[in-house]
Amino acid sequence: MIRLEQVSKTFHLKSREVEALKQINLTIEDGSIFGIIGSSGAGKSTLVRCLNLLERPTEGKVFLDDIELTALSNGRLRKERRKIGMVFQQFNLLAQRNALKNVCYPLEIAGVPGNQAKERAIELLKLVGLEDRMYNFPAQLSGGQKQRVAIARALATEPKYLLCDEATSALDPNTTNSILELLKEINERLGVTIIVITHEMKVVEKICTQVAVLNEGEVIEQGSVQEVFLSPKTKIAQEMIYPKPKYDNRNFHGKVFRLAFGGQSSSEPIVANLVLKCQTPVNILGAGTEDIGGKAYGQMLLEFPKDEAAIAEAKKYLDSIGVHYEEEDADGI
Amino acid sequence: MEFNQLVALLWKGSLETLYMVLTSTLCSYVAGIPLGVLLFITDKNGICRCRPVNLVLGVIVNLTRSIPFIILLIAILPFTRAVAGTTIGTNATIVPLVVAAIPFIARMVESSLKEVDQGVIEAAQAMGSSPLQIIVKVLLPEARPSLLVGCTIAFATLLGYSAMAGFTGGGGLGAIAINYGYYRYQANIMWATVFVLVVIVQVFQELGMFIVNKTDKRIRN
Ligand SMILES: Nc1ncnc2c1ncn2[C@@H]1O[C@H](COP(=O)(O)OP(=O)(O)OP(=O)(O)O)[C@@H](O)[C@H]1O
Numbered sequence: 136m137i138r139l140e141q142v143s144k145t146f147h148l149k150s151r152e153v154e155a156l157k158q159i160n161l162t163i164e165d166g167s168i169f170g171i172i173g174s175s176g177a178g179k180s181t182l183v184r185c186l187n188l189l190e191r192p193t194e195g196k197v198f199l200d201d202i203e204l205t206a207l208s209n210g211r212l213r214k215e216r217r218k219i220g221m222v223f224q225q226f227n228l229l230a231q232r233n234a235l236k237n238v239c240y241p242l243e244i245a246g247v248p249g250n251q252a253k254e255r256a257i258e259l260l261k262l263v264g265l266e267d268r269m270y271n272f273p274a275q276l277s278g279g280q281k282q283r284v285a286i287a288r289a290l291a292t293e294p295k296y297l298l299c300d301e302a303t304s305a306l307d308p309n310t311t312n313s314i315l316e317l318l319k320e321i322n323e324r325l326g327v328t329i330i331v332i333t334h335e336m337k338v339v340e341k342i343c344t345q346v347a348v349l350n351e352g353e354v355i356e357q358g359s360v361q362e363v364f365l366s367p368k369t370k371i372a373q374e375m376i377y378p379k380p381k382y383d384n385r386n387f388h389g390k391v392f393r394l395a396f397g398g399q400s401s402s403e404p405i406v407a408n409l410v411l412k413c414q415t416p417v418n419i420l421g422a423g424t425e426d427i428g429g430k431a432y433g434q435m436l437l438e439f440p441k442d443e444a445a446i447a448e449a450k451k452y453l454d455s456i457g458v459h460y461e462e463e464d465a466d467g468i
Numbered sequence: 469m470e471f472n473q474l475v476a477l478l479w480k481g482s483l484e485t486l487y488m489v490l491t492s493t494l495c496s497y498v499a500g501i502p503l504g505v506l507l508f509i510t511d512k513n514g515i516c517r518c519r520p521v522n523l524v525l526g527v528i529v530n531l532t533r534s535i536p537f538i539i540l541l542i543a544i545l546p547f548t549r550a551v552a553g554t555t556i557g558t559n560a561t562i563v564p565l566v567v568a569a570i571p572f573i574a575r576m577v578e579s580s581l582k583e584v585d586q587g588v589i590e591a592a593q594a595m596g597s598s599p600l601q602i603i604v605k606v607l608l609p610e611a612r613p614s615l616l617v618g619c620t621i622a623f624a625t626l627l628g629y630s631a632m633a634g635f636t637g638g639g640g641l642g643a644i645a646i647n648y649g650y651y652r653y654q655a656n657i658m659w660a661t662v663f664v665l666v667v668i669v670q671v672f673q674e675l676g677m678f679i680v681n682k683t684d685k686r687i688r689n
């Protein structure tokens with residue numbers, strides 16, 4: 136279990152101070168794939184670097200299985216770090232070592248004898264499907280292959296935890312999927328707890344069990360992926376999870392509603408019912424659905440005529456079936 | 469002078485020069501690498517931040533580097549005598565060469581290390597490497613191509629310095645050029661010496677680059 140207690144991080148720049156993390160409390164349970172999602176600059180990298188103290192929090196405590204990392208000496212901390220593997224967006228492989236030697240590195244520094252290290256490294260390269268590229272240097276490998284080597288390297292010391300900071304952001308969609316599959320397999324087969332940092336919804340959707348939404352250095356929402364994604368409580372999380380579709384609102388004459396609905400209501404003919412209940416034509420401006428845990432979750436942008444009575448009726452209906460909606464500002468331009 | 473005599477003279481001079489320059493390059497690297505590493509790791513973004521050490525070392529290195537070699541050569545004559553027992557000849561020349569080259573090499577080593585990707589150093593830290601392990605297993609091996617390029621530069625620079633040392637009784641090709649060309653107006657001998665110096669620089673430069681290209685794994689082949 137990794138636990139953060141009131142962790143804050145402030146960077147002191149020459150001209151100003153940046154509060155990258157503000158009193159973060161977070162518990163990452165063993166066995167989970169924990170997603171941390173947030174937009175650029177939200178503090179995701181800072182947060183993940185605080186987990187293995189690459190970055191020292193300005194305040195607060197970091198616990199790893201009840202050992203307080205923030206209280207350890209440098210020497211002890213180095214030992215504990217071997218329980219936490221880390222994978223980076225830019226792979227960060229040793230350019231002058233081949234794949235095999237790269238995977239051997241963490242074993243070398245842990246004092247594992249050469250031939251034993253080599254054996255283990257080969258085993259890991261097999262796990263990530265690169266046994267035929269052992270003697271290739273990073274420059275001779277593709278991005279996806281480099282990330283596989285990096286994952287093998289991160290797993291060499293049999294860590295309980297694996298931190299992935301935007302591990303797939305430098306890869307194309309297909310390669311991203313195969314790396315995500317690999318991470319899932321590692322989680323299931325080796326029981327490694329994985330912490331995935333990302334700005335992409337689909338990464339969390341695809342492999343995570345738990346998720347925390349980070350915004351401006353604060354965890355604004357946290358829970359199981361279904362819970363958070365199906366009913367985001369804060370507006371910021373809603374917008375992050377279901378970004379507003381782009382539309383040209385100059386031609387709108389009526390009132391625009393944004394509906395967000397979860398699996399429970401996806402079988403109900405909402406639009407048809409709206410038309411029937413309000414006796415007014417509604418115009419679908421845009422719609423999108425996501426599949427989360429087998430449930431359809433979506434949003435829809437509807438335009439109503441400027442008819443107060445009809446709109447009131449529509450709101451009443453939406454309230455009655457428990458669909459979340461917001462009025463968008465469409466006029467004024 | 470007979471042609472045979474000239475060849476023998478230049479051959480002897482070349483051997484002396486190579487002896488001086490190679491020995492002093494080697495000795496300067498023995499001191500320059502640790503110093504360069506120290507400059508790098510104590511820097512404000514380094515792995516063992518230590519402002520005072522970095523500042524003091526930086527000032528010493530800059531001071532020594534800004535003294536023109538010919539002045540340094542003369543200024544440290546007492547020191548040279550104390551170390552080598554004499555101030556003339558090849559062995560005595562090695563002393564000022566090393567003194568002049570150490571700070572210069574330290575800076576070059578530092579700048580080579582700065583080329584190592586910060587992310588790789590971070591990854592090594594995340595894996596629980598100690599500072600010594602990072603230096604020996606990450607920084608120096610990753611910077612090897614750049615360090616080798618620096619080495620060929622250091623070699624050429626020291627070759628030039630060693631020729632200057634001919635003025636104060638140092639041996640080698642420099643002494644020949646000065647004694648025959650400058651004092652006895654035998655320009656042809658001077659030019660012959662310069663030619664040999666050029667060839668030596670060229671050969672070592674090519675050799676250095678050959679090794680760099682052969683061993684740099686960032687180059688696909
Ligand atoms: N070493 C640093 N010095 C100063 N400010 C920093 C430093 N590292 C991060 N910051 C600041 O902290 C904030 C959070 O940065 P961080 O890198 O954690 O964001 P992020 O969520 O990872 O963004 P991205 O998705 O772009 O990687 C930013 O405002 C950034 O400018």
Ligand SMILES: [Mg+2]
Pocket residue numbers: 179180181301
């Ligand atoms: Mg980041």
